[in-house]
Amino acid sequence: MLRVLKNLFSKESGSKTQAKNRLQFVLVQDRAGLNNEELASFRKELLNVIEKYFIVKEGDFGIDYKRDGNTTKLTIKSPVVAKRTVVKQDDKSSNNSYSQEKLEIRSKNDSASSSDSNKNENSKNFKNKKAAN
Amino acid sequence: MSVGNTKTTKLADVYVVTSGKGGVGKTTTTASIGAALAIKGKRTLVVDADIGLRNLDVILGLESRVVFNIVDVAKKVCKPNQATIKSKKSPNLYLLPASQTDDKDVITEEEVKDTLEWYRREFDFILIDSPAGIEQGFKNACVAASNALVVTTPEISAIRDADRVIGLLSARSIEPKLIVNRIDFNMVRRGDMLSVTDVEDILGIETVGIVERDEHVIVSANCGDPVVYNQKSKAGSAFMRIASRLCGENIPIVSKEKSNSIFTKLGKCLGF
Numbered sequence: 001m002l003r004v005l006k007n008l009f010s011k012e013s014g015s016k017t018q019a020k021n022r023l024q025f026v027l028v029q030d031r032a033g034l035n036n037e038e039l040a041s042f043r044k045e046l047l048n049v050i051e052k053y054f055i056v057k058e059g060d061f062g063i064d065y066k067r068d069g070n071t072t073k074l075t076i077k078s079p080v081v082a083k084r085t086v087v088k089q090d091d092k093s094s095n096n097s098y099s100q101e102k103l104e105i106r107s108k109n110d111s112a113s114s115s116d117s118n119k120n121e122n123s124k125n126f127k128n129k130k131a132a133n
Numbered sequence: 134m135s136v137g138n139t140k141t142t143k144l145a146d147v148y149v150v151t152s153g154k155g156g157v158g159k160t161t162t163t164a165s166i167g168a169a170l171a172i173k174g175k176r177t178l179v180v181d182a183d184i185g186l187r188n189l190d191v192i193l194g195l196e197s198r199v200v201f202n203i204v205d206v207a208k209k210v211c212k213p214n215q216a217t218i219k220s221k222k223s224p225n226l227y228l229l230p231a232s233q234t235d236d237k238d239v240i241t242e243e244e245v246k247d248t249l250e251w252y253r254r255e256f257d258f259i260l261i262d263s264p265a266g267i268e269q270g271f272k273n274a275c276v277a278a279s280n281a282l283v284v285t286t287p288e289i290s291a292i293r294d295a296d297r298v299i300g301l302l303s304a305r306s307i308e309p310k311l312i313v314n315r316i317d318f319n320m321v322r323r324g325d326m327l328s329v330t331d332v333e334d335i336l337g338i339e340t341v342g343i344v345e346r347d348e349h350v351i352v353s354a355n356c357g358d359p360v361v362y363n364q365k366s367k368a369g370s371a372f373m374r375i376a377s378r379l380c381g382e383n384i385p386i387v388s389k390e391k392s393n394s395i396f397t398k399l400g401k402c403l404g405f
Contacts, residue, residue, distance in 0.1 A: 014324020019289050020331055027296055027335065066337050067303060 021062070028065040031072070046076060052088040055081040145256040147249065149278035153294030155265030157286045158314040161350055163262040164192040165369070168359035169376030171226035175257040178217065180229045180249070182274035183264040184239060187231035193220060194357020195228050204232040207244040213251045222362060237270035249277040258379070267301060275302065281309035282341065287316055287327040296336055310341035312375065317346045321390040328390045342375035343388055344368050
């Protein structure tokens, strides 16, 4: 009960999450010099590859492109709900050459900490996605 | 030049204060940190590099004393020591004003660099107030600096522009430090304003100070007295702390953004 109340009034309900997500998106464009379309297809292709092996929370999927001293670091944040039991088949053969950029996949297993309502939401999302596929 | 304290033989550390976006508090920051360094006994020159739109003179309450300006020094119309104006409040603080009637490209980067070289021997710190934008005025403000303070507010547009400026400074091999200005911790706790941690996380540079939104800043500007002279002002003490950090003092950065809502407190009591 307390946790539900706390969630209601927690930071996640504020507009800053939206600001942060929008900023991160626009900064990847600014820093990497990708246009809207390129970035959207880059995001989609990456997500497809990850979804072949994992069930992910798409809303929390994020790409970050950061300076790190003299190099730039591309970070993919993809909260994983679960591993797929059967690897999802893809029509196209995947291309694994990621140029010189360092690719990091930080996976965060949310299922351990998320509340029941969250879990339901995940499975709902998953069902929707399945239906869409 | 008659200055309060005697200067050591070391050349001045030159900082550019910049932001990309206008209106985030560059001039206030320059004036306040400059005045704070002077209070700490450091011989400090603040330079207004915003040619055509000068304001550092009014923030410091020195507008009636401007005779010559940075363009006059660069074009050798006057000697460097004739253009600086001593602050009314501190014998350690001087202003080199901008010209109000010229364009930003009236002086070249080379001329700015040569001009400031003379002052480097006379002062401990030189703070250059950069104009908004990333054009010639910004380039002129950066050319003589080896350090930078990037000022941002916790707003999406200011952060985006700060990021652009950080990229440009890095290309000049300058490692900028961040000042998060006009933060409202109530809004942060409510989740309606990006926190200092969020801003640091996005911009990826070290923070040198956090300045809370404070009405005293406007009152000080109205009177032409730097806010650091107001003991009650939170912003004033924040700028004092930044000045101490620039002098190498180890003062931890404290952020009051942790949620202190009744739910968090209750949660803590119950072990959540």
